[in-house]
Amino acid sequence: MSHQPVKFYQTGTFTVGNRLLDESIRSVQATKTRSNSLNSGHRACQGCGEALGARYALDAAMDVSQRQLIAANATGCLEVFSTPYPETSWQLPWIHSLFGNAAAVATGIAAALRAKGRSDVRVIAQGGDGGTTDIGFGCLSGMFERNDDVLYLCYDNEAYMNTGVQRSSATPPAVRTATTMPLGAEPGNPFGQGKFVPTIAMAHRIPYVATATVADLFDLEYKVKKAIQIRGAKYLHIFVPCPLGWGAASSDTIKLADMAKECGLFPVFEAEHGKVTGVSKIRKLIPVEDYLKLQRRYAHLFGKAPATDVISKIQARADENIRTYGLLDTDVR
Amino acid sequence: MTLKQIEGSQGVAEAVALCRPEVICAYPISPQTHIVEGLGEMVKAGQLRAEFLNVESEFAAMSVAIGSSAAGARTYTATASQGLLFMAEAVFNASGLGLPIVMTIANRAIGAPINIWNDHSDSMSLRDCGWIQLFAETNQEAIDLHIQAFKLAEELSVPVMVCMDGFILTHAYERVDVPSQEQVDAFLPSFEPRQVLDPARPVSIGAMVGPEAYTEVRVLAHAKQIQALTLIPEIAAEFKAHFGRDSGGLIQPYCCDGAHTVVIALGSVLGTIKDVVDELRAQGCALGVLGITSFRPFPLMEIRQALLGCQRVLVLEKSFAVGVGGIVATNVRMALDGTGQKVLTVVAGLGGRAITKSSLAATLVAAMNDQLEPFSFMDLQHEVVDRALGRERQIRRSGPVAESVLRDIGVVASKIS
Ligand SMILES: Cc1ncc(C[n+]2csc(CCOP(=O)(O)OP(=O)(O)O)c2C)c(N)n1
Numbered sequence: 001m002s003h004q005p006v007k008f009y010q011t012g013t014f015t016v017g018n019r020l021l022d023e024s025i026r027s028v029q030a031t032k033t034r035s036n037s038l039n040s041g042h043r044a045c046q047g048c049g050e051a052l053g054a055r056y057a058l059d060a061a062m063d064v065s066q067r068q069l070i071a072a073n074a075t076g077c078l079e080v081f082s083t084p085y086p087e088t089s090w091q092l093p094w095i096h097s098l099f100g101n102a103a104a105v106a107t108g109i110a111a112a113l114r115a116k117g118r119s120d121v122r123v124i125a126q127g128g129d130g131g132t133t134d135i136g137f138g139c140l141s142g143m144f145e146r147n148d149d150v151l152y153l154c155y156d157n158e159a160y161m162n163t164g165v166q167r168s169s170a171t172p173p174a175v176r177t178a179t180t181m182p183l184g185a186e187p188g189n190p191f192g193q194g195k196f197v198p199t200i201a202m203a204h205r206i207p208y209v210a211t212a213t214v215a216d217l218f219d220l221e222y223k224v225k226k227a228i229q230i231r232g233a234k235y236l237h238i239f240v241p242c243p244l245g246w247g248a249a250s251s252d253t254i255k256l257a258d259m260a261k262e263c264g265l266f267p268v269f270e271a272e273h274g275k276v277t278g279v280s281k282i283r284k285l286i287p288v289e290d291y292l293k294l295q296r297r298y299a300h301l302f303g304k305a306p307a308t309d310v311i312s313k314i315q316a317r318a319d320e321n322i323r324t325y326g327l328l329d330t331d332v333r
Numbered sequence: 334m335t336l337k338q339i340e341g342s343q344g345v346a347e348a349v350a351l352c353r354p355e356v357i358c359a360y361p362i363s364p365q366t367h368i369v370e371g372l373g374e375m376v377k378a379g380q381l382r383a384e385f386l387n388v389e390s391e392f393a394a395m396s397v398a399i400g401s402s403a404a405g406a407r408t409y410t411a412t413a414s415q416g417l418l419f420m421a422e423a424v425f426n427a428s429g430l431g432l433p434i435v436m437t438i439a440n441r442a443i444g445a446p447i448n449i450w451n452d453h454s455d456s457m458s459l460r461d462c463g464w465i466q467l468f469a470e471t472n473q474e475a476i477d478l479h480i481q482a483f484k485l486a487e488e489l490s491v492p493v494m495v496c497m498d499g500f501i502l503t504h505a506y507e508r509v510d511v512p513s514q515e516q517v518d519a520f521l522p523s524f525e526p527r528q529v530l531d532p533a534r535p536v537s538i539g540a541m542v543g544p545e546a547y548t549e550v551r552v553l554a555h556a557k558q559i560q561a562l563t564l565i566p567e568i569a570a571e572f573k574a575h576f577g578r579d580s581g582g583l584i585q586p587y588c589c590d591g592a593h594t595v596v597i598a599l600g601s602v603l604g605t606i607k608d609v610v611d612e613l614r615a616q617g618c619a620l621g622v623l624g625i626t627s628f629r630p631f632p633l634m635e636i637r638q639a640l641l642g643c644q645r646v647l648v649l650e651k652s653f654a655v656g657v658g659g660i661v662a663t664n665v666r667m668a669l670d671g672t673g674q675k676v677l678t679v680v681a682g683l684g685g686r687a688i689t690k691s692s693l694a695a696t697l698v699a700a701m702n703d704q705l706e707p708f709s710f711m712d713l714q715h716e717v718v719d720r721a722l723g724r725e726r727q728i729r730r731s732g733p734v735a736e737s738v739l740r741d742i743g744v745v746a747s748k749i750s
């Protein structure tokens with residue numbers, strides 16, 4: 001494929017700022033040879049965390065696989081905004097089949113490559129949280145259990161965004177969505193429901209499971225590169241804020257992703273064969289309130305009479321993550 | 334030619350193996366299971382070089398098939414009944430994307446009430462999903478149709494279902510000719526995909542298409558089926574040249590010339606029908622038989638041509654459109670548009686009910702004497718239906734339907750004769 005060198009125009013962001021670093025330790029995003037796998041011209045909202053996450057992840061995967069990469073995509077925002085007929089943003093072989101089968105389609109691609117002896121070509125499946133943790137979960141678990149040679153990327157924006165912000169099993173408690181309205185005795189999404197798929201992935205004892213956010217580019221690229229080099233089933237769960245669904249400023253996408261990690265609500269870690277092998281420590285602990293306040297999906301908690309009981313239940317979830325994953329360096333506290 | 338006395342499923346497994354599939358997806362459901370078991374054994378034993386995947390559902394089976402076919406591998410799977418419905422979304426997707434997957438349907442009834450025996454409700458429920466549907470009359474034809482199916486699918490880039498009657502064919506031991514590898518290799522070239530996921534030449538497959546082009550894309554799918562109307566007989570002729578026997582094609586007329594009444598059917602029941610027709614012809618009845626091998630595409634012109642001169646057509650169907658009537662008959666009426674020929678529908682063999690020669694003969698005689706209702710069910714126990722309807726009129730909480738009917742009949746375990 002003909003290759004267009006990247007023109008850097010971003011200023012004042014952390015994403016490509018590492019151009020000042022030595023070339024050997026720069027992020028893939030900061031190299032002029034990055035593949036721009038998800039090219040400009042797509043129809044994502046301004047500040048879309050998913051668009052950013054997908055480009056970061058796929059560019060890293062393209063880099064480490066020497067552009068020998070094929071992707072299967074679930075239905076969802078990423079699929080819809082990237083391929084408005086007759087255009088496509090994808091600079092790699094890409095297939096969209098259905099909402100709930102991306103993992104299985106990728107398994108099929110991997111099987112075909114094995115049949116053809118193409119061990120150099122790597123396979124990615126990707127989808128939103130709904131396509132991963134709900135409707136695609138059967139196929140995902142099957143792909144894990146068979147240890148198929150696929151890297152699954154889940155872009156978690158914590159709701160079904162493409163259909164207008166409905167609750168998924170990855171939607172956190174108290175969140176307002178179109179199907180969990182801030183009404184009644186327990187406004188928003190109920191407590192005591194939902195699942196955290198990275199730990200379920202770990203229960204399959206697959207070679208590699210990790211979480212990441214769009215805020216930490218180096219960490220995200222490191223995990224994608226590592227995963228691509230491992231044979232067998234890999235799962236990477238990427239936290240991607242959605243300005244439209246969350247009622248947040250487009251300019252706050254990176255900030256929110258960072259805050260979710262810094263307050264403990266989204267634990268960033270990696271695990272091999274079912275065991276946690278590394279965590280990204282919280283650099284500067286913040287209360288969940290600081291994170292929640294920036295998002296209108298939590299606005300009902302912050303009226304004239306703030307729902308302090310609900311906020312403290314959310315804080316308790318963050319505290320539990322901090323304990324479970326050891327997110328704080330003991331000497332920091 | 335060496336004849337082997339083998340189970341239908343084993344014959345199909347061997348035929349599929351001869352086609353050198355590169356990826357096979359397996360998920361168990363009766364009566365299809367023996368086919369993929371047979372293939373799995375060949376792969377394990379090192380006789381067949383293919384990727385054999387035990388998947389977690391039929392939805393996954395078809396989804397894996399979509400991925401592997403799009404990545405350029407010759408891909409095969411098999412299912413039946415609930416399995417076909419469970420994969421339905423992916424079945425439509427495979428044809429929508431134009432991926433030449435070949436799938437065997439071991440035809441079986443659909444629940445509720447759950448029933449493992451043969452009828453055609455499964456493939457008929459997906460008749461308009463964009464796949465080509467070929468129906469085998471015998472185990473030999475099932476073998477031959479699979480070999481033809483890969484060629485047809487890959488030439489058109491359209492998926493093909495080969496439908497064979499569950500148990501009646503899949504589990505029947507018959508003498509069949511399984512061709513040699515050299516014969517099949519000479520007939521079936523290796524798979525040259527029209528579209529492929531290839532890092533050297535990246536393409537996007539499965540883009541969103543709005544009103545500006547959706548119609549055109551769908552019409553192109555229809556055009557493929559119309560092309561198949563020409564290609565299916567060509568491939569059957571080529572098959573005959575290579576293998577020396579008639580197999581496949583669009584339709585198979587039997588004694589239609591001069592027949593006043595022609596019976597139309599699909600699949601294994603054609604054998605019984607031909608036997609009964611032979612007997613009645615010997616008594617002077619002007620009867621003929623028309624087997625439909627290709628139900629999708631539906632050969633309108635060929636059927637119209639084959640039925641020229643007959644007065645009435647009796648369509649015997651192993652499924653029906655609840656709330657309307659015959660499915661095959663509706664299509665046949667389309668073929669006979671404007672001719673004024675009478676089309677009768679008789680539904681038989683639902684859920685494995687035996688289609689006996691005596692009931693068939695009685696039905697044919699009634700049809701010839703204009704004593705058959707336009708839409709009827711062969712060997713229906715009217716009193717059982719009436720009793721259940723009566724109960725519902727009398728009692729509000731009349732209970733689960735199937736269970737009450739079984740109690741009325743006094744059947745404990747299911748039987749099929
Ligand atoms: C079988 C099926 N059910 C429902 C839909 C409708 N649908 C399309 S995209 C989508 C939401 C996607 O949510 P998610 O996977 O979280 O991705 P996001 O859009 O949030 O990135 C839904 C419900 C569908 N396309 N297919």
Ligand code: SF4
Pocket residue numbers: 043044045046047048049050051077078081157161162241242243244245
């Ligand atoms: S709705 Fe959210 S996920 Fe979808 S394109 Fe907009 S910002 Fe991105």
Ligand SMILES: [Mg+2]
Pocket residue numbers: 128129130155156157158159160161
């Ligand atoms: Mg989502």
